[in-house]
Amino acid sequence: MAERGNLFVVAAPSGAGKTSLVKAVVESITDITVSISHTTRSKRPGEIHGTNYYFVDKTEFQRLINHNDFLEYATIFDNFYGTSKSWVEQTLAQGIDVILEIDWQGHQQIKRLFPHAIGIFILPPSLHDLEERLVKRNQDHPDIIKKRLADAQETSAHIREFDYVVVNDDFAVAQHELSTIVQACRLLQKRQTAKYARLIADLT
Numbered sequence: 137m138a139e140r141g142n143l144f145v146v147a148a149p150s151g152a153g154k155t156s157l158v159k160a161v162v163e164s165i166t167d168i169t170v171s172i173s174h175t176t177r178s179k180r181p182g183e184i185h186g187t188n189y190y191f192v193d194k195t196e197f198q199r200l201i202n203h204n205d206f207l208e209y210a211t212i213f214d215n216f217y218g219t220s221k222s223w224v225e226q227t228l229a230q231g232i233d234v235i236l237e238i239d240w241q242g243h244q245q246i247k248r249l250f251p252h253a254i255g256i257f258i259l260p261p262s263l264h265d266l267e268e269r270l271v272k273r274n275q276d277h278p279d280i281i282k283k284r285l286a287d288a289q290e291t292s293a294h295i296r297e298f299d300y301v302v303v304n305d306d307f308a309v310a311q312h313e314l315s316t317i318v319q320a321c322r323l324l325q326k327r328q329t330a331k332y333a334r335l336i337a338d339l340t
Contacts, residue, residue, distance in 0.1 A: 139231050139327065139330065139331050140228055140229060140231065141167070141168075141227065141228040141229075141230070141231050141232045141233040141234060142228075142233045142234075142254060142318075142321050142322065143224070143228060143233075143234050143236070143246070143250050143252070143253040143254065144233065144234065144235045144236065144253070144254050144255075144256060144317075144318065144321075145235075145236045145238060145242070145243045145246050145247075145253050145254065145255045145256065145298075146158055146235055146236065146237050146238075146256045146257075146258060146314075147237075147238060147239055147240050147242070147243050147255070147256075147257055147258070147291070147294075147298070148257065148258035148259070148260075148291075148304075149259075149260060149266060149284070149287065149288030149291045149292060150270070150284045150287065150288065151260065151266050151269045151270040151273070151284060151288075152258045152259060152260045152266060152269075152288075152304055153258065153260070153269070153304040153307065153310070154237055154258045154304075155237060156307070157258060157302075157304060157307070157310055157311055157314055158170055158235055158237055158314075160307075160311045161235075161311060161314050161315050161318065162235065164311075164315060165315060165318060165319070167231065167232050167233060168232065168233040168234075168235065168318065169227065169232055169233070169234060169235070170234075170235045170236075170237060171219055171220070171223065171224055171227075171234055171235065171236050171237075172186065172187070172188070172189060172190060172220075173189055173190070173217050173218060173219055173236075173237070173238070174189065174190040174192055174197060174200065174206075174216075174217070174218045174219075174220070175189045175190070175191060175192070175215060175216065175217045175218075176191075176192060176193060176194050176197050176215045176216045177189075177191075177213075177215035177217075178191075179191055180275055181275075194216065197209075197216045197218065200218065201218070204221070205218075205220060205221060205222070206218035206219060206220065206221060207219045207220065207221040207224055207245075207246065207249065208236075208238065208241075208242040208245035208246055208249075209242075210238070210239055210241040210242050210245075212239055213280070213283065213284075213287075217238065217239075217242075219236055219238065219242070219246075224236075233318065233322075239291065240291055240294040240297065243255050243294075243297065243298070244297065247297075254299050254300070254317070254321055255297065255298035255299045255300070256298060256299065256300045256301075256302060256314065256317060257294075257295050257298040257300070257301050257302070258302050258303075258304050258310070258314075259292065259295070259301060259302070259303045259304065260288075260303075260304060260305075261303060261304070261305035263285065263288065263289075265305075266285065266288055267281070267285055270284055270285070300317050302314055302317075
């Protein structure tokens with residue numbers, strides 16, 4: 137039977153580069169994947185249903201809540217986001233690591249259900265840099281950007297609830313650090329002793 141995968145929860149203020157970092161890590165490491173969340177928000181340019189998110193309306197999202205289909209869900213900027221419970225469980229059981237890109241509220245929910253989940257928080261190098269990134273990506277109205285900056289400060293106040301912190305200043309460095317966390321968690325004593333139980337028994 138495959139060794140159960142690790143569950144990673146990656147959170148960050150909007151615009152900190154979380155999605156790009158996670159994508160780069162998943163493309164560079166085997167046996168790891170990103171959970172695709174359901175959301176009620178509108179598609180942004182270039183986004184694809186079933187690849188970036190499962191885009192659903194609020195009625196369908198509520199139906200999924202009623203059927204207990206979400207591992208966690210949250211409301212962010214008047215839109216709902218949720219993580220499929222069955223998909224995460226099945227993927228972890230296959231020995232594949234799963235990354236959840238969710239907010240701090242979702243992280244709290246996940247930790248109650250999966251106490252061994254590994255929380256990683258991505259920080260921007262500064263609030264000014266974060267504002268510049270949000271303006272440059274040209275996806276939000278100025279009023280929304282102001283909301284996102286205020287939310288960034290509230291979000292960052294929960295940083296001590298996470299196990300690891302990565303500052304996304306130099307992208308290559310941040311990617312390396314995130315990859316290192318994933319690889320190190322795969323080498324934890326409890327995982328290695330289970331994986332190599334026969335070898336250890338022979339040696340001891």
